[in-house]
Amino acid sequence: MNKDTFTIGFMLFALFFGAGNLIYPPTLGMESGTSYWAAIFGFVITGVGLPILGVTAISYVQNDARELADRVHPAFGLIFTSVVYLAIAPFFGIPRAATVGYEMSVVPFAKEPSSLSLFIFTTIFFLLVYLISLNPSKMVNQIGQLLTPILLLAIVALSIGGFILIKNPLGPPAEKYQESPFFTGFVEGYLTMDAIAAVAFGIIVVNAFKERGMTNHQELFRSTLKAGLITGIGLFLVYASIGWIGASISSAGTYTNGGDILSSAARIVFGDFGVLLLGIIVTLACFTTSVGLVVAAGQFFTKVTKIPYKWLALVITAGSYLIANQGLNTIIKFSIPVLTFIYPIAIVLIALTFMHRLFGGRTAVYRWAILFTAMISLYDGLIAFGFKLDNLTTFLAMLPFFEIGLGWLIPAIAGGLLGFSVQRFVRNDA
Known part of the structure; x- marks a missing residue:
């Protein structure tokens, strides 16, 4: 593998390594208990493997994901791609990012977290998101590129500390993990949304290789797959590590979601200062992710509807703001049925492409x-x-x-x- 492949592989890792995805492996670990390894391998197939295949599938087309879905029918291509952008942006992706930032930075220090504190946090968060999305400069990308390594280092440090300091015995698996933990984990991997996000991210990777002078179709396919493998290894290590933290800490208390688990683990390993630092890093990462998603969705719907970008950015941000104020657990609850419907379609579309x-x-x-x-x-x-x-x-x-x-x-x-x-x-x- 050459330098470009590694560079683009790490870029793709940064795209997929959204702070929102940190909440699911710890929850899986907490619920699967002694069936953890079977569950996490199932989770990795849909949470890591499918996104990599999705990105690679885009190397077969010239423009974007809509061209891939148009093979079914142009109307399907428009509807499916629109649903994908709505899911990863205003409906679930952006609200989830905002509420994860809140769960990690405010909740651990609030005596009584309330809808008011969430309202204040999201008001400031989304006002800044909208203002920056009106003029997305290279500064946002540069901040994102800086934050990803810092966030990764923080997760690595937390994982190592967790292995050393958190040694509770694994509890029995919850009911849904008792009979088929591998396949339950497989379906839980839908919640990352990365396989459908890959439909949007894939063209970024393909264009990155084309900008480096790569035009041969087979070479483009192989290079995209290799970059995906680099990304996949990184994501697997991160998900497996923080999932194990969830499995290990589950018997030490009661937790409402993955953000709560990670904050508790950070307090055990690093103390209150560590919780604060991790919360700030995660919140900033969530912010840059949200800006990127507003821009991506806004540009897509501007292309489709011809409505000026600034108005669509406002609608997307306002919609995300309203949904975010329903709270993280509510967002997860309503995302499950939608992703359960969308994901199999995305899986089959990717498989047919190959x-x-x-x-x-x-x-x-x-x-x-x-x-x-x-x-x-x-x-x-x-x-x-x-x-x-x-x-x-x-x-x-x-x-x-x-x-x-x-x-x-x-x-x-x-x-x-x-x-x-x-x-x-x-x-x-x-």
């Missing part, structure tokens, strides 16, 4: 595979949202892998095969 040549790029393969996948994942999303669909559940329970949250897998394969057969028959008949 198999594109095998089936000759037939449009019907994309359409039927995505349709069958969406039908099952929509059901899963509605169930996660709390709907009771007992009659449908009885019928769908006959699907292989249904009990482990992968009921969409066989329908996706069947849809692809049906599409291949239909389009081949139509052509032969003509």
Whole structure:
């Protein structure tokens, strides 16, 4: 691997290593207990492996993720890509970043955290986000590039300290991790949102290689994959380490979310000053992430709607502000059904991209595979949202892998095969 591959690999690591993602592995560790390693490996597949494949898949297209989704249908390409940007920006990604900053910097020192303190924090946070997003300068990128190594060093120090000082025995796994911890972790990996974020980040990586004079398609594909592997190794080490902290500290108290776990671990390892320093670093990282997401989503929707960027930036920031004030736990609660619906579609779209040549790029393969996948994942999303669909559940329970949250897998394969057969028959008949 050459220097450019390592440089771009670390850049991609910085893009994925959002402070918001720090909250999920500790929670997984706390809940999985003695089943931790099986659960974290499942989590890594969707939280790390799929994002890397997603970025690599974008190396097959010339422009952006919408071009990839357009293979199903132009209308699907517009809708799916819009949903992706809405999910990673105003609906979940930005509000989650803001509330993680609040959980890490304010809650550990507030005697009684309240909706008022969250309101004050988010008001200041989002006012600054909007002002900076109107004129996103290189300064924001430079701050982000500086903060990522500092945040990484802080997490490394916390992990090492945690291994040494936190030696509580692992507790029994929670109910959902008792039977199939690997596949439960696999579904929990959806919450990082990184596989769908990869659809947006991928073109940044591809353009970075092109700017360095790389034009050969195969070379571009290999280099993107290598950069992804560098990113993947880094993310795996971080997630596994902080997940282990969650597993180790779980018996020492009661925690509401991953931010609470990390703050408690920081207090054990570094004391109050360490908690404050980690909170400031995480908050600044969340701030730069939020600005970047406002800019990315604003530019995408400006391109689609022709509405001036400054107005879309205002709408995105205001929407994120309103959602952030619902609190971190509420954001996580409502993100689960949406991501449960979106993720299988993204997985199948990425998989079809790698198999594109095998089936000759037939449009019907994309359409039927995505349709069958969406039908099952929509059901899963509605169930996660709390709907009771007992009659449908009885019928769908006959699907292989249904009990482990992968009921969409066989329908996706069947849809692809049906599409291949239909389009081949139509052509032969003509």
